[in-house]
Amino acid sequence: MQNHAKKVNTTLSIKDLHVSVDDKEVLRGVDLDIGKGEVHALLGPNASGKSTLAYAIMGIPEYKVTKGRIYLNKKDLTKLPPEGRAKTGIALAFQNPPVVKNVKLGDLLNRISNTGLDDGISGEHLLKRELNKGLSGGEKKLSELMQVFSLKPKLIIFDELDSGLDIEKVKTLTSYSKQMLNKENASALVITHNGEILRFLKPEKIHVMINGKIICTSDDWKTVWRTIKRYGYEKCKKCRVRSS
């Protein structure tokens, strides 16, 4: 197992994070470091706490940090509201974005955008539509990408970008995202429970979350994904490729 020789600045750093929702502890001590410009994948079975981690990083109030710290470029975000974190440079592409009636995507983009609309993505036809109203699965993801990239963030969390999409769509959206991340030298945490996206993503690191803990971190996404595909997540606990 070879490690990255080059020293990278850490963009996101999470230390011993415990998060409760509805008084139930969902994350039970998560540590995670993502270097500048790096793409990390987070895998795990349903209900393991992946979205909870995403919401906790974004600062969604329901997801209460009971212990631990979240840093972006060494700045402690743990007490900031979501809008403060967005301004610091964190963006989240939601797994299930809500319908917001009476607000058009174009108007929101005008309001929040730190950049013009990038023409690398063909989303113009969505600008006049109310946010997520009547959009197909693919259109919702496209709308999410347009929003998060318009913010020019330093770290983007993609929560199940691939769910419910055919493989061609996954490929298009992933390659667009990679291109944008490269251009901005931004970092990404890509959450998925279906490893197909990894082929297009080629992440620098892969993490496996089970039961609110990251139980495996590796540079070798291929071996990890092959193991999960063959033996299921349960085998991860005893896995030999673990190298964190």
Next chain:
Amino acid sequence: MKNAKSAEYDLVDHELKKAFADVGIELLKIEEAFGRYAWVRKEIKKRPKEGYFLWVKKQPKMPISSCVTAATKKVSQQMTNLLVVEEGLKVTMLSACSALAKNLCARHYATGKIIVKRGAKLDYKSIHSWGRDDFVEPDYEFYLKKDAKLDYYYKSTSPPKRLNMKTTVYGDKGSSANLNIIANAINSKLETSDVIHLKGDDATGIVRLRLVANKSSNVIAHSKVVAEGAGKGHLDCQGMLIDKDSSITFIPEIVDKNKDAVMSHEASIGRISEYEMNYLRSRGLTEKEVINLIVNGFLGDSL
């Protein structure tokens, strides 16, 4: 300089600042018209104090505007307005009522009678912007003669402490009335009552309410259509409740006295869900900014 108005009436407190009209439009102080014309006395009955008399006899090239402003503390305006649009003409009326400062404790009472004659069309746009201690009570009656058409658009951008608004429409055969009443109540008590009487066959009456209650506001909206002829009536009442100390009451009422009339209504009151709020906050907007964005979208930024 070319004038962008065909007639203009401009009143500040009780002082007439401007009154002009192109040929074909008669603009008088209502007190004068009351003395001059017997038919005006019949229409208005009670001797008026202040207000305008506008009689549109020829097709105007430009909109007609009326601007009424409260400028001094505790001023009390008691307007009586009469607008007559002759047969077949198309008129756009722009009406603005406002307070110059937020803290005047002004009172503004207005009774209006608007007669749209056969086949004429009136676009009536009314923008209100008041101070937080003002008391405002408009009471307007629209008479639509055969095949006349009214598009009425009322928008309250900055609401008074109390708004009591009455709007009544009488529609003859083939007439059509579209009422849009749009208001964002912030720390205010807002009571609207509109009634459309579809007197003749094929008359149409549609009411569209878009009302927001925010910061301890109470909104009560009573909307009613009465079909005497075989007309078509529809009430579309939509509200948005922002904070926990506000309330909205919708009372839509459809009265059908003709078996061939088509009547319907819909009413709903929405709110901004926690999830929507968090979603938009994660895009960098504060709670206040999210409310503004959604409310502005709901109220529409047309006009």
